[in-house]
Amino acid sequence: MVGLMSGWMHNELASIGAAHELEIAPYLDEETLRRYTIIWVVRVADDLYVRSWHGRSGGWFSRALQTHQGRIRADGIERDVTFEEPDEALRPAIDQAYRRKYALAGNTYVQPMIEAEAAAATFRLVPR
Secondary structure, three states, X not given: OOEOOOOOEHHHHHHHHHOOOEEEEEEOOOOOEOOOEEEOEEEEOOEEEXXXXXXXXXXXXXXXXXXXXXXXXXXXXXXXXXXXXXXXXXXXXXXXXXXXXXXHHOHHHHHHHXXXXXXXXXXXXXXX
């Protein structure tokens, strides 16, 4: 499979981007993973984004801020990733992706994911 500029293979991007949830685990050090946490994932163009419902102080997110390295699993795909904080200018597109993809989950769940606290805890997933 041919890779994209983002580093994802077409099939990975399509599968993970369409998955309802993904499992994410930041590395605690060079070898040890934190336990996996189930979260939502959205695709914007050829990139994948995740947010912490609990903001920057959330368990998995605060650990990911320390190492910027982790592993994800979704739809039978498992990849090591680098966590990068996206440019603030991408926020409207990421917010819209959450609204569109998770509309059936209801506003009770979607609204907190597009508010300032969660938006400030957004990572772009970059495959390693």
